[in-house]
Amino acid sequence: MTALLRLYPAAYRREFGDEIALAYHEATQDAGRPARLREAADVAGHALRMRLGLSSAGRTGQRLAALAPFALVAVGLQAMGWSGLLLRTAQVTGGPAALGPLLLLVAAAHLATLLGAALALAGRWPAGTWTALLGLLTATASDATRLGGAGALAHIGLFGTLPLLLALSALLCPPDLRPLPRFRTTAGLVAVVAWTAVLATALVLVPLPALLVPLRFAVPAVALLALAGRPAFARLTTAPAVLLAGLPVILSAVPTGPVLAAPLLLALAVTAAAVPVRRRRARRASRGRA
Amino acid sequence: MNDQALREPTLLILTALADAPRHGYAIAQEVEQISQGRLKMRTGTLYGALERLLDQELIAVHDEQVVDGRRRRSYTLAPQGREVLAAEAARIAHTAQEATRRLKLGATGAAGATGTTGGPVTA
Numbered sequence: 160m161t162a163l164l165r166l167y168p169a170a171y172r173r174e175f176g177d178e179i180a181l182a183y184h185e186a187t188q189d190a191g192r193p194a195r196l197r198e199a200a201d202v203a204g205h206a207l208r209m210r211l212g213l214s215s216a217g218r219t220g221q222r223l224a225a226l227a228p229f230a231l232v233a234v235g236l237q238a239m240g241w242s243g244l245l246l247r248t249a250q251v252t253g254g255p256a257a258l259g260p261l262l263l264l265v266a267a268a269h270l271a272t273l274l275g276a277a278l279a280l281a282g283r284w285p286a287g288t289w290t291a292l293l294g295l296l297t298a299t300a301s302d303a304t305r306l307g308g309a310g311a312l313a314h315i316g317l318f319g320t321l322p323l324l325l326a327l328s329a330l331l332c333p334p335d336l337r338p339l340p341r342f343r344t345t346a347g348l349v350a351v352v353a354w355t356a357v358l359a360t361a362l363v364l365v366p367l368p369a370l371l372v373p374l375r376f377a378v379p380a381v382a383l384l385a386l387a388g389r390p391a392f393a394r395l396t397t398a399p400a401v402l403l404a405g406l407p408v409i410l411s412a413v414p415t416g417p418v419l420a421a422p423l424l425l426a427l428a429v430t431a432a433a434v435p436v437r438r439r440r441a442r443r444a445s446r447g448r449a
Numbered sequence: 450m451n452d453q454a455l456r457e458p459t460l461l462i463l464t465a466l467a468d469a470p471r472h473g474y475a476i477a478q479e480v481e482q483i484s485q486g487r488l489k490m491r492t493g494t495l496y497g498a499l500e501r502l503l504d505q506e507l508i509a510v511h512d513e514q515v516v517d518g519r520r521r522r523s524y525t526l527a528p529q530g531r532e533v534l535a536a537e538a539a540r541i542a543h544t545a546q547e548a549t550r551r552l553k554l555g556a557t558g559a560a561g562a563t564g565t566t567g568g569p570v571t572a
Contacts, residue, residue, distance in 0.1 A: 175496055177519035182473035183492045198491050205493025216501040335458040335490075335498035343487075 160184065163199060166206035201334075208333060215333035223328055224336035225394040226404050228280060228387040230325040233407035234291050235276030235383050236376065237322050240411060241298070242269035243363040243375060250364060261305040268298035270359065272326075273379075277355040279329065280386035281348050282340025292326040299323065325407055341386055351386070358382065373419040376412045384408075396438065401431040455537045458498050461488060463507060463526060463534040470511035470525035473499065499524060507533060 160183055164176045183202060187195045205214075213220040245266040249258045258266070272294030279287025299319040303311035342348050362375050395401045405427040412420045455463070458480075465471060465479035476499075477490045490498070502508040507530035511523045526534065 175500070178473050178521050179492055179496055181516060181519050181521050182477065182495065185474040186477065186492055201491035201493040203493070205497050208497065214500060215497050216504040333497055333501075334494040335501065336456065339457060 163202050163206070166203055166210070168209055171209050204334070208331060211331065213331055213333065215336045220333045221336065222400065224332050225391075225400055227329045227332035228338050228391040229404035229408055231276045231279050231288070231291065231329045232380070232383040232387055233411055234295070234322050234325045234329070235273045235280075236380055236408065236411035238269040238272035238276070238291075238294065238298075239359055239363075239379050240376070241318075242266045242273065242359070245269070246363050261301050264301045265298045265305075268294045268301065270294075270356075272298065272322075273359055274352050274355055276383065277386065278348065278352055280338070280341065280383060281351040282342045283348060284332075284334075284337045284340075288326065288330040288332075292323075292330055295319070295322050295326050321407065321410075338387070338391060341388060355379075355382070373412075376419060380408065380412070396434070398431040398434050401434050402427065405430070455533070457484075457488060458490065458494070459502065459507075460534075460537060462490075462495075462498055462502060463530055463537075466508060466524060466526045466530070467534060470523040472521050472523040476524065502530070506530075 160180050163183070164172055164180060167176065167179075179202065183198060187198050190198070208214050208220065213223055215221065215224065245258060245262055249255045249263075249266075252258075255263055272291045275287045275290030275292075275294055277287070278290060281287070299315055302314055302319070305311075306314050342351060359379065362378055367374065395404050409420060409423045409427055412423055461480040461483055462476060464483055465476045471479060473492070473495055477492070477495050480488055480490050480495075499508065503510070503524075506527050508524045509527040511525035513520060513522045515521070
């Protein structure tokens with residue numbers, strides 16, 4: 160436990176260290192090894208958030224919690240875009256074998272990332288965010304191995320950094336401020352993951368006329384945003400929060416062409432501008448009632 | 450506080466402190482019991498939440514003891530926390546009452562439609 164406590168910043172350790180040690184001791188005294196490991200991982204996660212200034216008591220942690228569901232939506236959409244691109248290439252060039260093992264691994268890793276994002280938004284936040292992050296890391300490592308040298312660096316810099324940062328931010332979201340689970344039963348969660356896989360495969364592999372290609376972005380975007388749910392939107396109370404939540408999601412639409420991305424960007428700008436006006440009106444109305 | 454419903458961990462911690470002051474591990478045990486085992490608050494998560502609730506003045510430190518040579522504080526509901534919890538409890542009770550009322554109305558309607566009492570609703 161002493162080693163775990165050392166992970167905390169000194170000031171916090173002085174304030175809460177004794178209590179955390181006692182609570183940890185009481186929680187683990189009759190517990191088995193897996194339970195002790197889970198408890199230790201939770202304490203280490205809390206200490207890391209304290210070190211990074213991301214505790215749920217701080218504004219940064221609270222903002223991160225508000226943005227986390229949208230970060231996962233963006234991660235899922237970008238992963239879907241990449242796996243779709245690779246699988247369609249395989250379809251055109253004569254089957255999965257034409258891609259080669261590394262590109263197939265990249266496609267599978269992106270698909271796992273999408274399923275991880277859906278799982279997290281549906282209610283299994285730690286399992287889902289870890290799956291999404293590990294999927295992204297696998298895809299990035301495979302791409303780096305395939306491209307090698309400067310090509311790998313350029314690829315990671317251009318396409319890998321943002322999704323990795325978004326997945327990390329979702330993982331670091333303070334646990335007590337995570338979104339409420341949308342589905343509590345295992346059957347519900349399995350259904351969400353299964354339908355995500357079916358929908359993603361259908362959207363990727365069924366040939367679409369040019370006019371309907373934006374559906375490959377729009378359908379999963381609506382589905383993932385619906386999973387994030389109304390409470391996630393209710394927490395975006397400032398214009399910067401709306402912009403920060405919306406931009407990565409809309410950036411995922413860019414590969415589908417400007418037909419979709421341009422109006423979405425305009426809609427985002429208008430929504431962000433409307434938020435402070437709406438807030439002022441709500442404040443005036445509540446003052447009027449009081 | 451915003452006007453959203455309280456998050457479940459917050460609601461459960463405030464509920465755990467509603468009847469008596471408690472220390473960290475006792476709060477975690479109460480939370481698990483109140484949520485019927487659905488939510489287990491691990492030590493790191495619990496102290497993250499306690500620090501936030503102290504900061505928001507929803508809870509306060511009640512007293513401090515020394516156990517096994519270590520300092521241990523117990524926490525209690527602050528006046529603002531009591532107010533927030535009471536408002537949330539009233540909101541939940543109102544929803545539950547309304548749900549019960551409508552279920553009764555639905556059951557009566559269904560019984561009338563099928564000619565039995567408590568029978569299944571048929572479309």
